Amino acid sequence: MKKPKGSLISYFSGMVTMGGGINLAQGKPGFSPPQELLDILREKIDDPALHQYAPGNGDFELLELLAKKLSQYTTSDTGNLLIVQGATEGISLSFLYLTTILKKPYSVLSFDPVYESYPKLPEIFDIPFVYFDMEANLAVDFTKLERVINEKKVMIVFIASPGNPSGKAWTRDEMKALVNLSKKYGFYILFDAVYEDIYFDHVPFNPLTFNYEKLFFINSFSKMLSITGWRIGYIFTHKDHMVNLRDIHDYTGLSAVPIFQRAIFEYLNRSNFGKGYIECAREKCKSSFAFMKKTLEESGFSTAEIHGGYFLWARLPAGREDAFTFALDLYKKVKVGVVPGENFSLTKKNYIRLNIAQEMATIRDAAERIKKFF
Numbered sequence: 001m002k003k004p005k006g007s008l009i010s011y012f013s014g015m016v017t018m019g020g021g022i023n024l025a026q027g028k029p030g031f032s033p034p035q036e037l038l039d040i041l042r043e044k045i046d047d048p049a050l051h052q053y054a055p056g057n058g059d060f061e062l063l064e065l066l067a068k069k070l071s072q073y074t075t076s077d078t079g080n081l082l083i084v085q086g087a088t089e090g091i092s093l094s095f096l097y098l099t100t101i102l103k104k105p106y107s108v109l110s111f112d113p114v115y116e117s118y119p120k121l122p123e124i125f126d127i128p129f130v131y132f133d134m135e136a137n138l139a140v141d142f143t144k145l146e147r148v149i150n151e152k153k154v155m156i157v158f159i160a161s162p163g164n165p166s167g168k169a170w171t172r173d174e175m176k177a178l179v180n181l182s183k184k185y186g187f188y189i190l191f192d193a194v195y196e197d198i199y200f201d202h203v204p205f206n207p208l209t210f211n212y213e214k215l216f217f218i219n220s221f222s223k224m225l226s227i228t229g230w231r232i233g234y235i236f237t238h239k240d241h242m243v244n245l246r247d248i249h250d251y252t253g254l255s256a257v258p259i260f261q262r263a264i265f266e267y268l269n270r271s272n273f274g275k276g277y278i279e280c281a282r283e284k285c286k287s288s289f290a291f292m293k294k295t296l297e298e299s300g301f302s303t304a305e306i307h308g309g310y311f312l313w314a315r316l317p318a319g320r321e322d323a324f325t326f327a328l329d330l331y332k333k334v335k336v337g338v339v340p341g342e343n344f345s346l347t348k349k350n351y352i353r354l355n356i357a358q359e360m361a362t363i364r365d366a367a368e369r370i371k372k373f374f
Helices: 008-019 035-044 060-070 086-101 117-124 142-152 172-185 239-249 258-270 275-298 323-334 360-373
Strands: 081-084 107-112 129-133 154-160 188-192 215-220 233-236 311-315 351-355
Touching (some): 035 258, 060 081, 060 233, 060 258, 081 239, 086 117, 086 188, 086 215, 086 233, 107 117, 107 142, 117 129, 129 142, 142 154, 142 172, 154 172, 172 188, 275 311, 275 360, 323 360
Parallel strands (some): 107 129, 107 154
Antiparallel strands (some): 215 233, 311 351
């Protein structure tokens, strides 16, 4: 079969949407959003002002709440923040801004396996992209990294922590080493924190602690509150950058949906920033991960060390090297959608990514189907 162009996440997720089955391909949670949040949304539906343009920078009270939340890591106020249409816009807007201040030639780097937006954005702007291999235990060889950064003239580095699809959470020492390299070579760091609340053992390190002017911290409410369709996220960065980011945003995204911003603010303000709901979602993901990991390993897969996030990154059993064909066969035979590793790496074509952010009943069903497949 001829492979499709574009995102294999969209391809395999669409296959399940059209043909039925269990969708472990796309990173959308199988959990309902907080009931209180939905109740607040219903309360707001009749407010006519919330059906018009929001302030370009974001709902003022939501910005203030975020600034207060992030002040535990760094000196901040609303001047460091911009509300955007999900982390995807946050990443692309930050990248677009950096292309206006950096002079070619330069390249962009991220850590293999990489989330699909990271290489696609440089491709759109005709900028070389570097896949940097991590060690087997997801450690980073910083001597090798420095050599590559220098040789390839890297000026932008993407990081997701916990990662997608690998689930790696960067430690304080690792981030400090990367920041030190940034200071030496001048590159910018785009830090994707959308899974920061979904950790398994230890709270992920937040790099805002360094108060570093070449850091762009990007997050969203999509995963923490199971509202991926609402598309509300934010960027935090140095005010010198934020002035220009906001200017570009006026002509690209303009503003995020006001009624969703208002509902999120009121829910977070009433619920200790969603603490109870987030803890519950985190435990569900941790349990689902452990159950699916055991199932896959019993079927001959090798699974990577995972610190958190929505995904399980697994190498196919011995003798199977083509994850695209495997994913097609898996869906055709047992109706489970997964994503082939080639969507995230040029070399890891014998890996698959599975979304484990599901209720346990769904995970058990998917696990039984996978056993049946083998």
